[in-house]
Amino acid sequence: MPLQHLLPRAVTTSAVAGLLLASTLAGDANAHGSTTDPPSRVYGCFDRWGSNFQDPAMEEQDPMCWQAWQADDKAMWNWNAVNREGVGGEYEAVIPDGQLCSGGLTHEGRYAIFDEPGPWQAATKPRQFTLTVTDRVPHGADYIRVYITKQGYDPITQPLGWDDLELITTTGSYPPGDGIYQTEVDAGDRTGRHVVFAIWLAAHKDESYYMCSDVIFE
Numbered sequence: 001m002p003l004q005h006l007l008p009r010a011v012t013t014s015a016v017a018g019l020l021l022a023s024t025l026a027g028d029a030n031a032h033g034s035t036t037d038p039p040s041r042v043y044g045c046f047d048r049w050g051s052n053f054q055d056p057a058m059e060e061q062d063p064m065c066w067q068a069w070q071a072d073d074k075a076m077w078n079w080n081a082v083n084r085e086g087v088g089g090e091y092e093a094v095i096p097d098g099q100l101c102s103g104g105l106t107h108e109g110r111y112a113i114f115d116e117p118g119p120w121q122a123a124t125k126p127r128q129f130t131l132t133v134t135d136r137v138p139h140g141a142d143y144i145r146v147y148i149t150k151q152g153y154d155p156i157t158q159p160l161g162w163d164d165l166e167l168i169t170t171t172g173s174y175p176p177g178d179g180i181y182q183t184e185v186d187a188g189d190r191t192g193r194h195v196v197f198a199i200w201l202a203a204h205k206d207e208s209y210y211m212c213s214d215v216i217f218e
Contacts, residue, residue, distance in 0.1 A: 032080055032081070032083070032137050032202060032207075032209065033080045033133060033134045033179065034079055034080055034082065034133070034209065034211050035131065035134075035198050035211040036132050036133070036134040037130070037131065037132040038122075038123035038129075038131070038214070038215050039213060040082075040211040040212055041064075041068075041101060041114045041120055041212050042068070042075055042076065042079045042082060042111060042114055043079045043080075043211075044065070044120075044121060044213075045062070045065035045069065045079075046076040046077070046079040048062060048065065049062065049069065050076060050077075053069055062121060063118075064116070064121070065120075067116070067118075071112070072110050072113070075113070075114070078110070080136050081107065082101075082102065082106060082107075082111050082209055082211065083106065083202075083207055083208060083209045084103050084207070084208055084210075085206060085207050085208075086206055087206065087208050089201075091145075091199060092162050095210070097159070097161030097162060097163075098115055098161060099112075100115070100162070100197055100212065101114040101115045101211075101212035102114055102115045102210070103208075103209070103210035106210075115159060115160070117156055117157050117160075119156055120214040122193055122214035122216045123214070123215050123216070125215045125216070125217060125218070126217070126218055127186065127188065127190060127218070128185070128186050128187070129185055129187070130182050130184055130185070131144075131182065131184075131196065131198065132180060132182050133180075133181040133182075133200050133211070134180060135179035136179065138177060138178065139204040140173065140175050140202070140203035140204070141171075141173060141174040141181050141201060141202060142201040142202070142203050143170050143171050143172065143173060143200075143201055144171045144174075144181060144183055144201075145170045145171075145198065145199040146171075146183065146185050146196065147167050147168060147198070147199075148166055148190065148194055148195070148196050148197070149164050149195045149197075150164060150166055151191070153194070153195070154193075155193055155194070155195050156193070160195055160197065160212065168185055168186065168187070169183060169185060171183045181200070187217055190217050191217050191218075192216060192217060193214070193215070193216050194214075194215050194216075195212055195214055196212075196213040196215055197210075197211070197212055197213075198211045198213070199211075
């Protein structure tokens with residue numbers, strides 16, 4: 001039986017969301033984080049709708065997130081766990097084209113919906129911007145690789161493949177600190193809608209995270 005059916009009617013939707021989130025994350029001790037600025041697709045859906053995930057307005061206001069919540073709501077409660085272990089830096093060999101945003105259908109395909117092209121909500125950014133990864137369980141980072149789609153790629157209609165991307169920067173390492181890892185990104189002369197794809201390699205073991213963020217460059 002769904003958790004909300006076991007709670008008194010006075011319990012708000014926000015409280016249900018908080019309880020679901022706490023119970024899910026408590027069993028996922030290895031979960032870390034995601035790109036929060038510009039927000040990854042999965043974090044953006046959680047951030048916008050996590051406290052109001054039953055709102056029918058989502059279907060019209062945020063249709064891609066609505067599809068994502070219907071597909072697997074556990075993806076949003078685990079927005080910080082699009083990860084794989086043991087890749088050894090061989091990202092292009094391990095993660096197939098069309099599956100980059102889900103980390104190669106990691107966690108039995110929980111994040112598959114985030115590979116779907118479509119009108120994901122996009123953050124408007126200048127062509128020089130700061131990318132932020134937020135690490136909930138700070139272990140630091142060996143590096144963050146940042147890619148941006150090439151001019152002419154259409155994220156509304158095209159699945160994301162490696163040939164659609166240009167590697168923009170690979171950072172150095174980050175200490176655990178407060179779990180906020182930032183890097184400056186230069187998108188060059190790109191304009192319009194793009195995908196920023198980031199790979200974050202955690203410092204404590206070979207555990208890599210995959211993050212697709214939709215942006216509109218001014």
